[in-house]
Amino acid sequence: MWNKRWTLQSVSSLCFQLGELLQSGIPLREALLFLHGQKGPYQERFYKMVASIEQGENLSKTFSRETFPSMLISLVGMAEERGGLAETLTYCGRYYQEKLKYRQELFQTIAYPLFIMLFLVSAVILLFTVVVPRFQSLYSSMQITLPSVTLTFLEIIHFLKQYGIYFLAAVILLPVVMFLMYRWTTWLDHAPFLLLHIPGIRYLLRIQASKYIALQLGYLLEAGIPLLKSINIMRENIPWKFYLHTIEAVENQLLEGELLSEAMKKQPIFLDILSKMVSMGEQTGQLGKQLLSVGQALELEWRRVIYHSTRLIGPISLIIIGILVLIVVVTLFLPIFYLMENI
Template identity: 25%
Template structure:
């Protein structure tokens, strides 16, 4: 789907300009014309390849769904509920998406296909809506989706909160080092140049590096920015996403934590979809596309082939060599007892707790390690800077004696 800027007028003559998604400009023009709007122009919106990679923010999307469910429960029609909620959105981007959904529903599209046409909407959400439409239990599947997202959002907030202090500590340490190398050390260099005394090798090396840093700070910053942009653009490519995920998984300590987090997310997603009435294979396909880890996603996709051939889910996932043995054993028990969704939920809860515990333990070790490294660097800098002064003092004291 591409994004277009459409300029149109409604039946009252009010002119408006919106950002909408569609396959082609003609398809978008026809859609609004059939809905009773007068279309002035449709232009492709500039962006990366003409396609928006912007994702819907989880928190406002969750609030929208809670309000949407409340209105449907109260007996309001889907179209009226969408139109009402569209008007109260603070985000112009999300508002334009909901407006597009309402227009599509107005022209006869299903709710799931209308949301599927929007960029950045979670694939799990549209699949959940589709299951609800087919089973006639839209309210029930929305309740399950909201419950799933509440748990996911709470867990993400806990992880983010646990990372704030180490991140702040690294930022302060980096800023302090930059200040010392660009301001403090060059001032000492000027002082020792005026004195003209012979300096120790470690002091000379530190002062030379400080002078070089001061004179080239803009080039250093520009180089870092260019490297960051290149890596970011590379991470958007298929090969780049695979590389980034491979680096994440192979990281010491945090690699295992990341893998367990993705297994927990997969398990909870699959549990929610199965509980909503979706068959196993479509649920697996949706769950595979809903998780961030390319390695886990590819493992699930490989497992789907085995499931289609008649093998059970636990063995199919175990044969990929990616899923922890504990997870596949619990899934096997769930399959044997006929309680797979409930067991998947237990797998998710277990690994979420494991991730939170492991992350807390890792950060409790990293924080003092950062302080120790920082202390060693500062002590080395101070000794290097003040060693000539101590040497001069001892020489002067010896001369007086």
């Protein structure tokens, strides 16, 4: 077992290159030797894979010795039994390429809002730790009677200085606690279904679920995997527990003889367009292509919604900063105004 994990980029590149070499008629061993001849961080590992093939092991067994995704290993194993290994590798390469692209775009999407939030927190800390204490010292030295509004504001600042660190620690620890609860408890498995009752989040959650299922199932079907086996592979490799219940419900309804479109229509987490497109695919015999088509359309819709949502974070943050500055200016300069009126 070799411990260094393959990245999504390296897995995608391996699948594409190996699939193209096999489609060109090059035997598996020679194809791996060709990849071994390319310089890179995985050169030695290609050599070990060649050694495994020479010892009589198949490709899925060889991949299992590596830290490849379990879904890739399952698909390769099925392709070795049914045929179409090159096509399966090509589809896997496309899938992991799309997955990597999604992660990169998601990071780019949240990077700007995170920067704005960091700026907002820094501005608040600067106001409360530098600006406000200087005014407080000034008024104390001048022995000015402070109005009730300013006194209340200064008491709040004093409270935040004493207990703000605990609040900040709670904010930092909250995601950690939620993650541990997600891993160790079952009640959070139903949280997304509770969120379906919140209008804005409901739409986002349904897009994400419909997009994920459509693309995953579409790639599997286009790779030649039967429907029930594709559902089984998804159930075994699904990354989110709260989707597992939905996949299991769809699988049970398929085993009872229902159509996939009818099974999906009964699940509230899926958009109506998904079941309609699946129904069209069932009628035309092109279910995989229809799923990929609707999945790509939902991917564009997801990006559009996320883009417009994150664009609002900047203006909202500036408004919050403006309100905080206004409150600080009014409460801190109010004693000076009172002093000038009494002169």
